[in-house]
Amino acid sequence: xxSVAQPEDQVNxxxxxxxxxxxxxxxxxxxxLFWYVQYPNRGLQFLLKYITGDNLVKGSYGFEAEFNKSQTxxxxxxxxxxxxxxxxxxxxxxxxxxxSQGNLIFGxxxxxxxxx
Amino acid sequence: ExxxxxxxxxxxxxxxxxxxxxxxxxxxHNTVSWYQQALGQGPQFIFQYYREEENxxxxxxxxxxxxxxxxxxxxxxxxxxxxxxxxxYLCASSRPPAYEQYFGPGTRLTVT
Numbered sequence: 001x002x003s004v005a006q007p008e009d010q011v012n013x014x015x016x017x018x019x020x021x022x023x024x025x026x027x028x029x030x031x032x033l034f035w036y037v038q039y040p041n042r043g044l045q046f047l048l049k050y051i052t053g054d055n056l057v058k059g060s061y062g063f064e065a066e067f068n069k070s071q072t073x074x075x076x077x078x079x080x081x082x083x084x085x086x087x088x089x090x091x092x093x094x095x096x097x098x099x100s101q102g103n104l105i106f107g108x109x110x111x112x113x114x115x116x
Numbered sequence: 117e118x119x120x121x122x123x124x125x126x127x128x129x130x131x132x133x134x135x136x137x138x139x140x141x142x143x144x145h146n147t148v149s150w151y152q153q154a155l156g157q158g159p160q161f162i163f164q165y166y167r168e169e170e171n172x173x174x175x176x177x178x179x180x181x182x183x184x185x186x187x188x189x190x191x192x193x194x195x196x197x198x199x200x201x202x203x204x205y206l207c208a209s210s211r212p213p214a215y216e217q218y219f220g221p222g223t224r225l226t227v228t
Contacts, residue, residue, distance in 0.1 A: 004158075032215055043118070043206055043219035044159070051215060090158050094215060095172075103149055103172055104217065106158030 002027045004093050006107035013081045013114050021076040021110045023091030032094035033074040034104065035065055039087045050074060061085070081114045088112075119143055120209050120220035128226045129197050137192040137223045139207030145218070146211055148190040150182060153204040153222070165190055166212075194225075202227045 003026045013019045025031055032051050036044040048059025055067045065076045076089060088111050092104040119142035129135050141148050147166045151159035161174035165184035179195040188209070194201055204224050208217035 034216065036219075041221075043120070043122075043221040044208075045118070046216050046218060049216055092158075095161075102212070103161040103164055103174070104151075104159075105161070108156075108158050 002093055002095060002105055004091050004105055004107040006089075006091055006110045008110050009108075010111045010113065013112070015083050015114050015116050016080050019078050019081040019085070019112065019114070021089050021091075021112060023074045023076065023107060024072050025074060025091075025093045026072065027093055027096060029096055031074075032096070033065075033067065034092040034094070035059065035063070035074075035076050036090045036092060036106075037087045038090065038109070044090065047076070081112075083114050083116055086112055086114045118209075118218040118220065120207060120218055122205075122207050122220040122223050124223060125221070126224045126226075128228065131197055131199060131227055133197050134193065134195045135197060135225060137194075137205050137207075137225070139190045139192070139209075139220055141188045141190070141207075141209030142218050144211055145209035146188050147209065148184055148188065149208045149210070149217060150190070150192045151206040151208065152176075153206055154200075155203070159206055162192070197227045199227050201225060 034049045035047040050067045058064045091107045121140045149164040150162040153159040164172040168184045181193045184190045204222045206222045207220045210217045
């Protein structure tokens with residue numbers, strides 16, 4: 001079965017420090033991976049995706065993610081965190097087969113808190 | 117902000133009632149997916165509509181149904197509401213072959 005895991009419920013970072021939000025996945029075949037961010041009382045905003053190609057993917061708002069096939073991971077990173085980055089972050093993998101083909105399986109989310 | 121809109125923003129219903137939620141997709145997007153996000157959880161896929169037909173469904177009972185209209189807008193209908201249906205319902209639009217989906221702000225449904 002396809003699945004996504006976000007092992008940390010919360011990540012705390014000081015403003016200006018680098019941040020990492022972890023994600024691991026389990027799929028058969030090549031994964032299509034995504035990161036979304038959710039601010040309070042808002043829908044999900046697309047940050048970036050990995051489909052194929054370079055393992056380092058750059059996205060919106062200075063975020064990037066590194067795809068590691070051997071470790072089945074797709075960690076979200078940012079070199080210098082901002083207080084405004086504080087939000088809920090979701091990793092997702094695309095269904096590759098079955099009745100839900102084309103749609104997304106989400107992790108439980110990681111709350112990022114950036115303190116001044 | 118995406119161009120996906122949803123209505124209403126909030127809704128309170130009583131157990132056993134029926135509810136209809138609405139979604140307008142982003143301009144140029146012909147595919148709409150619906151997700152349920154329970155408190156503290158990630159979104160779960162309900163179903164997807166493409167060209168007015170349901171073409172994918174997650175693990176949700178038949179009392180969850182939907183429609184897509186010729187302008188690609190969509191409705192989610194839930195019959196015989198249960199307390200566990202209380203959640204944020206998210207609509208997402210996309211245009212294959214692009215893989216990313218763009219989400220609306222959601223409708224918060226509370227069932228009492």
